[in-house]
Amino acid sequence: MMSVPASWSEPVRRSPLLRDRANAAVTAVLGVGVLYFGARFAQWAVLSAIWRLPPGSTSAICRAARGEGACWAVVGERFRFILLGAYPAAQPWRPLVACGAIISLYAATAVRAWWRPWLAACWIAVPALAIVLLRGGIFGLPAVPTDVWGGLPLTLVLATVGFVAAIPPAAVLALGRRSPMPAIRILSASYIELVRGVPIITLLFMASIMFPRFVPQGLVVDKLVRAQIAVAMVAAAYLAEVIRAGLETIPSGQYEAATSLGLRFWPATILVVLPQAVRKMIPALVNTFIAFVKDTSLVAIIGVFDLLGAAKVVIVDPKWTGFGVEVYLFVAAIYFSLCFAVSRYSQRLERT
Amino acid sequence: MSPISADGPVLMPLAQSRQTAPRAWLRPRRPWRDPRVRALAWQALVIVLVGAAVAWVATQASANLRERNIASGFGYLDRASGFELARGPVPYSSRDTYARALALGVANTLRVSLLGIAIATVLGAAIGLARLSTIWIASAIAGSFVEIVRNTPLLLQLFVWYTLWQALPGPHDAIQLFPGAFACSRGLFLPVPAWHGGALVLDRPLLTGFDFHGGLSISPEFASLLAGLATYTAAFIGETVRGSILAVDRGQTEAAAALGLSRVQLLRLVVLPQAVRSMIPPLTSQFVNLAKNSSLGVAIGYPDLISVTNTTLNLTGQAVEAIAVAMAIYLAISVALSFMMQQLHDRCDWRAAGARIP
Numbered sequence: 187m188m189s190v191p192a193s194w195s196e197p198v199r200r201s202p203l204l205r206d207r208a209n210a211a212v213t214a215v216l217g218v219g220v221l222y223f224g225a226r227f228a229q230w231a232v233l234s235a236i237w238r239l240p241p242g243s244t245s246a247i248c249r250a251a252r253g254e255g256a257c258w259a260v261v262g263e264r265f266r267f268i269l270l271g272a273y274p275a276a277q278p279w280r281p282l283v284a285c286g287a288i289i290s291l292y293a294a295t296a297v298r299a300w301w302r303p304w305l306a307a308c309w310i311a312v313p314a315l316a317i318v319l320l321r322g323g324i325f326g327l328p329a330v331p332t333d334v335w336g337g338l339p340l341t342l343v344l345a346t347v348g349f350v351a352a353i354p355p356a357a358v359l360a361l362g363r364r365s366p367m368p369a370i371r372i373l374s375a376s377y378i379e380l381v382r383g384v385p386i387i388t389l390l391f392m393a394s395i396m397f398p399r400f401v402p403q404g405l406v407v408d409k410l411v412r413a414q415i416a417v418a419m420v421a422a423a424y425l426a427e428v429i430r431a432g433l434e435t436i437p438s439g440q441y442e443a444a445t446s447l448g449l450r451f452w453p454a455t456i457l458v459v460l461p462q463a464v465r466k467m468i469p470a471l472v473n474t475f476i477a478f479v480k481d482t483s484l485v486a487i488i489g490v491f492d493l494l495g496a497a498k499v500v501i502v503d504p505k506w507t508g509f510g511v512e513v514y515l516f517v518a519a520i521y522f523s524l525c526f527a528v529s530r531y532s533q534r535l536e537r538t
Numbered sequence: 539m540s541p542i543s544a545d546g547p548v549l550m551p552l553a554q555s556r557q558t559a560p561r562a563w564l565r566p567r568r569p570w571r572d573p574r575v576r577a578l579a580w581q582a583l584v585i586v587l588v589g590a591a592v593a594w595v596a597t598q599a600s601a602n603l604r605e606r607n608i609a610s611g612f613g614y615l616d617r618a619s620g621f622e623l624a625r626g627p628v629p630y631s632s633r634d635t636y637a638r639a640l641a642l643g644v645a646n647t648l649r650v651s652l653l654g655i656a657i658a659t660v661l662g663a664a665i666g667l668a669r670l671s672t673i674w675i676a677s678a679i680a681g682s683f684v685e686i687v688r689n690t691p692l693l694l695q696l697f698v699w700y701t702l703w704q705a706l707p708g709p710h711d712a713i714q715l716f717p718g719a720f721a722c723s724r725g726l727f728l729p730v731p732a733w734h735g736g737a738l739v740l741d742r743p744l745l746t747g748f749d750f751h752g753g754l755s756i757s758p759e760f761a762s763l764l765a766g767l768a769t770y771t772a773a774f775i776g777e778t779v780r781g782s783i784l785a786v787d788r789g790q791t792e793a794a795a796a797l798g799l800s801r802v803q804l805l806r807l808v809v810l811p812q813a814v815r816s817m818i819p820p821l822t823s824q825f826v827n828l829a830k831n832s833s834l835g836v837a838i839g840y841p842d843l844i845s846v847t848n849t850t851l852n853l854t855g856q857a858v859e860a861i862a863v864a865m866a867i868y869l870a871i872s873v874a875l876s877f878m879m880q881q882l883h884d885r886c887d888w889r890a891a892g893a894r895i896p
Contacts (some may be wrong), residue, residue, distance in 0.1 A: 209672070220679065368581070380869070383872040385830040395861070526685060
């Protein structure tokens with residue numbers, strides 16, 4: 187018999203697993219339940235699963251096995267569409283590089299030693315680069331219209347660009363809400379509370395349906411751009427509250443000291459108060475960002491094919507109707523790995 | 539000279555420093571240096587800019603609407619709607635007005651939100667306590683549930699619930715949950731007590747033809763939306779409950795343990811009464827979030843406020859009014875929920891209640 191390595195067994199031994207009979211009984215019942223459902227899930231997802239179809243065949247084998255085993259063949263066959271949407275098949279490297287650049291940006295942000303001004307510049311440069319790469323039309327790249335963009339790059343671009351674009355207006359709104367001038371305070375507070383008090387979907391509807399009526403005839407704004415504006419408008423209101431909470435942590439003595447040195451409002455705020463507040467805001471900013479990655483999935487409702495929208499398109503295909511659970515589980519795994527990694531990082535930040 | 543060098547602030551001689559809030563006898567003679575004048579000017583500028591932007595948008599919108607022959611105003615609310623909706627708490631048919639369709643949408647939104655809040659609170663409290671349990675497997679199950687639910691989009695979870703529900707067998711092979719209660723792809727059918735001929739009888743759902751009739755029928759859309767909203771919010775409430783319990787001062791639990799209270803007594807008599815009050819503000823925002831998130835029901839075909847709004851604006855073309863009405867109703871729901879929770883918060887003030895805690 188092999189002995190269990192000490193590092194693995196230690197948390198089990200240290201936990202009061204079998205401290206008394208009631209605990210033991212609950213542990214046994216829950217353990218049996220977990221084993222039973224775990225085994226049934228494993229049976230469905232792994233043992234009885236169909237991983238690929240013979241070339242050229244229909245989904246009949248999968249239909250025969252429905253309820254018994256998962257049909258991962260749908261993910262295998264439509265993998266590329268779920269991940270990249272209808273982007274031209276000849277140039278998959280463009281969306282892939284865009285995704286890689288944005289994910290590397292997230293990873294680089296996790297290194298605390300790199301929290302310098304150049305990283306802030308990267309948060310502007312990298313999303314811009316990703317958009318140029320996806321859009322094309324310059325540097326000899328063929329132009330690709332936005333209505334075929336889709337999948338993971340679209341989700342990442344919507345969330346990242348929305349977040350970055352929202353920071354300057356959010357800072358102005360947060361300062362406005364703390365302003366001693368009543369008109370500015372009331373306007374800022376109304377915007378923030380109005381946007382936070384209604385569902386995001388109403389604002390997306392507003393962007394997709396009302397917006398074209400508010401601009402002069404003949405000015406056509408791309409559907410994706412409208413969705414992006416709505417995402418940024420929502421982000422501005424939520425971020426304003428994060429920034430306001432960060433500003434509240436800075437004692438007013440800091441601002442008073444800066445003004446007594448002869449700084450006016452804006453220099454005192456930008457050079458003295460904000461740099462101190464930003465460090466305290468970072469964990470809350472990270473949490474808001476996770477919420478935003480998840481909330482961009484709502485654009486699927488107004489017909490933008492982000493990761494979730496692309497998944498919905500796949501299961502509308504008659505060949506694959508009825509295999510929604512497999513496709514959704516695959517998409518859920520992508521969202522989960524992204525959001526879970528970021529949230530673990532934010533928990534570590536909060537502890538230190 | 540810039541007052542800030544690369545190495546930090548440079549102190550300037552007093553004579554050079556500018557006063558920002560001078561006393562009366564020091565107030566600068568030039569009015570544009572007076573902070574009060576400047577504040578007024580800034581506010582006037584902002585009001586003029588915002589007003590100009592609103593006016594420009596309004597002119598554009600009314601010009602565009604006139605060109606497309608779209609009416610404006612709320613007159614459409616009194617006209618017959620002409621579209622059908624699933625049966626709900628408000629009697630409605632396609633001959634009724636848009637206002638009545640809206641009332642049905644609001645009733646559906648409130649129904650799923652309030653039921654969802656109740657279930658999410660109970661489930662969330664259980665999850666929060668389970669995560670703090672000394673039983674390792676209970677806290678592990680609760681922990682994995684919270685991580686999975688919180689790190690995937692709610693809309694995706696709703697799609698999964700709805701797809702799973704649709705994969706249930708049809709009415710003829712319905713799963714009998716307990717005698718008289720059935721779950722099938724058409725929904726959930728439960729027996730309900732009802733007055734019939736002066737006596738209280740159990741109204742059971744019966745399979746006649748292709749569907750169940752009688753009893754309480756719950757549509758698959760409602761069931762999926764309720765399940766999705768309740769589990770999603772429960773994960774967040776679980777974290778709130780856990781955080782509030784952990785925030786109770788350690789000395790309190792130690793003192794209670796020293797008095798010889800059991801773990802259950804300790805939780806019930808000492809920790810929970812103190813934790814509940816600090817839980818209320820974060821719970822309020824979770825409840826408001828749940829009510830707002832119920833709008834995602836439109837994606838799985840639940841006839842809520844957003845669904846009615848969407849149909850209305852497609853039929854009448856009056857998008858501005860329809861969306862404004864929906865926003866106003868959601869704002870009213872958010873404000874009402876916050877107000878009720880504030881009342882609860884004030885009543886939970888055990889320091890003010892004084893006498894209740896000896």
